[in-house]
Amino acid sequence: MARMKFICDTERCIECNGCVTACKNDNEVPWGVNRRRVVTVNDGIIGKEKSISVACMHCSDAPCMAVCPVDCFYRTDEGVVLHDKDICIGCGYCSFACPFGAPQFLSSGAFGVRSKMDKCTFCSGGPEANGSVAEFEKYGRNRLAEGKLPLCAEMCSTKALIGGDSEVISSIYAKRVSVREANGRYPSKDIFGWSTAYGPMDSPAPKPTPAAKIPGAKS
């Protein structure tokens, strides 16, 4: 079974924001919510400026799942972390727990009321029937069920952002790195966020810390 992941190649990302636009348009994401965004560091410094497209990393040991008080998250067989908006209470705990800022909330109502959480679904919808109107209205497109991959990755003009089966995309990235190294450029094999979110390749998901080892936790 495939284990779906994203990789963003910082040497290729040109900060065009095409992935952001494609995601918003295809999933009809409301104003004020960005499931994907491009982050630039060292902006304007020649030779040091790097951009990276960030969204939900669909972590193997997702902290959002761990902290959700109503247990609305679930992981599909393809390794995609999804949530049920009918259960979500919009508390925002997942937003604080996520190291990538993936969970997003609309806060346009009176008294700063927050909406239910919205995040990248790896274009695989939610618990509603595949491709149904109800699924689209809550979660956006279900491209995986249509035999496609996430639009942000598929339409990336420089192929900086690639998404799909982790083994395939990591082999694509490894090929690029080896070509770069052979050309004497960018000798780096590190991928930003990969080891943080996913752990080393072929490693099982880490076991949660026992309650006995957490100060103040009830077992």
Next chain:
Amino acid sequence: MRFNLKTIGLCLVAGATLAACSEPPEIAAKAAKRPDVAPYMGADNGFMTKGWTPKDEKSWTESVDKRNQNQSEYSRFKSSVKQ
């Protein structure tokens, strides 16, 4: 008579205070969590790609893998040279 009224009063107070004990457990959220349908089952919305059979996991995996490889310009270049 006075004793009876006191007993009835106590019973009413006990009934009111113990009413919460009969409330159903509030675990509706967990019960409402629905299982998702696997993507290889396909989507009945007219946007499905061709070349794979819905409900056939192997067929879906092969199709998505092929699409996945299209993200590598090295493999795309190779396939275009063959054609």
